[in-house]
Amino acid sequence: MSKPLSRLLIHPAPFLKSPVDTPSVMFDVLLAALGVTVVAIFSFGLSAALVVAAAALGAVGTEYLFGRRDLHSLADWSGPLTGVLIGLTLPPGFPLWMAFLGGVVGMGLGKVAWGGLGQNLFNPALVGRAFLQAAFPTAITTWTPNGQGLTALQSSNLALPMMHGTVDGITTATPLGLAKFEHHFTGTLDLFVGNTGGSLGETNAMLLLLLLGFLIWKRALDWRIPVSIIGTVAALSAVFWFMDPTLYPSPVFMVFSGGLLFGAIFMATDPVTSPMAPKGSYTFGFGIGLLVVLIRLFGGLPEGVMYAILLMNAIVPHLNRAFQPVPFGRGRKS
Amino acid sequence: MSGFAHGVHPPDNKHYTEKLPIRRYPFPRRVVLPLSQHIGAPSRALVAVGDRVQRGQLIANPGGFVSTALHASVTGTVVEIAPYRVSSGALVPSIVIETDPFDAQRLEERPPLDPSALNNKDFVQHIQMAGIVGLGGAAFPSHVKYAVPEGKRIEHLVINGAECEPFLTCDHRVMLESPEQVMGGIAIVAERLGVRSTHVGIEDNKPDAVEALRRAGGGKGNIQVDALHVKYPQGAEKMLIKAIHGREVPAGKLPLELGMVVNNVGTMAAIYDYFQTGKPLIERVLTVTGPGVAEPANLLVPLGTSVREILEYCGIKPEVTQVIMGGPMMGQPLAELDVPVQKGTSGLLVLTKAGMAKEYACIRCGRCLEACPELLNPQLLAKLARGGRWEETESRAFVFDCIECGSCSYACPSGIPIVQLIKTSKAELRKRQRAK
Ligand code: SF4
Ligand code: SF4
Numbered sequence: 001m002s003k004p005l006s007r008l009l010i011h012p013a014p015f016l017k018s019p020v021d022t023p024s025v026m027f028d029v030l031l032a033a034l035g036v037t038v039v040a041i042f043s044f045g046l047s048a049a050l051v052v053a054a055a056a057l058g059a060v061g062t063e064y065l066f067g068r069r070d071l072h073s074l075a076d077w078s079g080p081l082t083g084v085l086i087g088l089t090l091p092p093g094f095p096l097w098m099a100f101l102g103g104v105v106g107m108g109l110g111k112v113a114w115g116g117l118g119q120n121l122f123n124p125a126l127v128g129r130a131f132l133q134a135a136f137p138t139a140i141t142t143w144t145p146n147g148q149g150l151t152a153l154q155s156s157n158l159a160l161p162m163m164h165g166t167v168d169g170i171t172t173a174t175p176l177g178l179a180k181f182e183h184h185f186t187g188t189l190d191l192f193v194g195n196t197g198g199s200l201g202e203t204n205a206m207l208l209l210l211l212l213g214f215l216i217w218k219r220a221l222d223w224r225i226p227v228s229i230i231g232t233v234a235a236l237s238a239v240f241w242f243m244d245p246t247l248y249p250s251p252v253f254m255v256f257s258g259g260l261l262f263g264a265i266f267m268a269t270d271p272v273t274s275p276m277a278p279k280g281s282y283t284f285g286f287g288i289g290l291l292v293v294l295i296r297l298f299g300g301l302p303e304g305v306m307y308a309i310l311l312m313n314a315i316v317p318h319l320n321r322a323f324q325p326v327p328f329g330r331g332r333k334s
Numbered sequence: 335m336s337g338f339a340h341g342v343h344p345p346d347n348k349h350y351t352e353k354l355p356i357r358r359y360p361f362p363r364r365v366v367l368p369l370s371q372h373i374g375a376p377s378r379a380l381v382a383v384g385d386r387v388q389r390g391q392l393i394a395n396p397g398g399f400v401s402t403a404l405h406a407s408v409t410g411t412v413v414e415i416a417p418y419r420v421s422s423g424a425l426v427p428s429i430v431i432e433t434d435p436f437d438a439q440r441l442e443e444r445p446p447l448d449p450s451a452l453n454n455k456d457f458v459q460h461i462q463m464a465g466i467v468g469l470g471g472a473a474f475p476s477h478v479k480y481a482v483p484e485g486k487r488i489e490h491l492v493i494n495g496a497e498c499e500p501f502l503t504c505d506h507r508v509m510l511e512s513p514e515q516v517m518g519g520i521a522i523v524a525e526r527l528g529v530r531s532t533h534v535g536i537e538d539n540k541p542d543a544v545e546a547l548r549r550a551g552g553g554k555g556n557i558q559v560d561a562l563h564v565k566y567p568q569g570a571e572k573m574l575i576k577a578i579h580g581r582e583v584p585a586g587k588l589p590l591e592l593g594m595v596v597n598n599v600g601t602m603a604a605i606y607d608y609f610q611t612g613k614p615l616i617e618r619v620l621t622v623t624g625p626g627v628a629e630p631a632n633l634l635v636p637l638g639t640s641v642r643e644i645l646e647y648c649g650i651k652p653e654v655t656q657v658i659m660g661g662p663m664m665g666q667p668l669a670e671l672d673v674p675v676q677k678g679t680s681g682l683l684v685l686t687k688a689g690m691a692k693e694y695a696c697i698r699c700g701r702c703l704e705a706c707p708e709l710l711n712p713q714l715l716a717k718l719a720r721g722g723r724w725e726e727t728e729s730r731a732f733v734f735d736c737i738e739c740g741s742c743s744y745a746c747p748s749g750i751p752i753v754q755l756i757k758t759s760k761a762e763l764r765k766r767q768r769a770k
Binding site for chain 2: 008009010011012013014015016017018020021022023024025076116117118119222271272275276277278280281320324325326327328329330
């Protein structure tokens, strides 16, 4: 017996480790995001697959070429996740070269430039999306309709680099666009099953809620953040709706339309760019919900989720400082 | 019952040994008895090489007030007094006794001693001379807790039967098999200190132990047996008090501040035995367990027995990677197995899967914050310690409040060695303190 025992491993306690580790957390979220992608392919056809793949390639390639190798940055799945998430915020007919560029910028400016995983202030996927919105405002708001079959491919997808391409056939509008500019509220059922125009990942509310359940069950995200965002948006918009249901959309519409669920589940919950302490998470979620309602109802844009999250990202360090736990036996009333 | 905040839920792994009755381990050929098996000053040897000693005989006197006596755990001959390696890796002066193979190893018994006939000073001295220390693992000399300073009063006695460390079952078995001894010891201490209430806290994964103690007289009068939630570290002194009394011991202070004393159940049984028969602390129950042990067991082992011998006795599987003295959350990894069982040794845990989690960058997920029972910010502590910013770990993050329970490292998905960084920071700060 002394033979195997001559090589005892020595490392400090504890000798038990929770089974949840960083790659598994990232992988679970990636899995959920890929689930969204598959459903998007059913809605929008081949375009969806290509747009997501282009953005993912841009992100992973950038991290591979410029990221830090010592932090296992590719092994932890966070790079591919960022790319897929960028892709899912884009419209189906989005030119692939632009999607690729979005992945490059999101990863490069949003993460690698800050020093890699865990160092960045802003959600890298949203940095990528914000860049695309600023650079290509038309392409990113050109919506092609869903339900064109599995092989549907928009000619604009294949636009050559530096070109926008033309959207042939019909374009459509998102429910939020319709609500803002034409005062038409899309029906709840259509929102729920994704029978609307919109970005690839945002249209199917039922799917997103199922995935939220999955991620909570896997403990891959802090449930307080989506719950407080959704709760805040529902509560605030209910107030306005009660005041004037013809002018303001219903809370159900507010929650199920646009990128709210997608942002609340996949973007706001990025651990790196959200607060650490529970009270910070609630505050963060409340802030996002408040900003979303203000932007959507009173701002010039139909959608506000991206800006709401990016703005709240900026104050996360302050939230972390403000909600430091009070150590045991240091003045809490017991 | 309010419970304590945060904490973690590691799998308890008690199934290896919780059903196994305590067995007496055969007397070893020789024992190595370190003169410092407790917190405080080392004991002073009273014997010389060549002396014949009886089992239970006093062989070393306390080396001060915070120190305790030491007794021969076997009948035999003192063959050496020299530094020996102990579990921490340190060399500690030790008395080595070679067991007399022909002796019956009987223990001299005396008639029961009535503790109520003693004044407080004598009571404290009896406990000290019986060599009794906290058997939960910290090995703090018990009598010190009973020597209540002028002007203070102990109102509440809290007895720790939580046994929150995964794998370990020695306290569980003691409560189950010797409930009268445990309750008897509690009665002695409670009367001596004149407390108003006594609470025994037991995690509710041991309903049979709760039942056994209640049958042995707990739950009557002012002695309560409380079933507590299974949550690590329920058995940490301050968390136990919080769960039972709903009060927080002020940071940096002892339970005495709230008029409380916390003792382990095994310690109570040892005190009872001493007053009943005069038996000093010469053996203890420990759990030999883990996936690497062929025959896991709860054993009553003479102090000073070699760990290697015990593991050979229980059988070790070839795929062993680690041997830990104590539990998996706070135990000590052994670099070598030729170290003795000491008063604070609660278990030997043999693991087969290699250890350290792969490390990733901190993703600021906050899981460590939500794990820390001291409500510290382990992420900040680890970050500051890693940057060598020792002073700030104290001024900004209260490093000395950390009880090194390991909950943060357990919970961290990025495998950051948070506790280790904290220990390093404490050691650096202490070094600086001494240098001043
Ligand atoms: S080891 Fe220290 S910092 Fe970590 S959870 Fe325990 S008390 Fe908190
Ligand atoms: S649990 Fe680990 S990864 Fe999460 S915040 Fe704490 S140190 Fe960072």
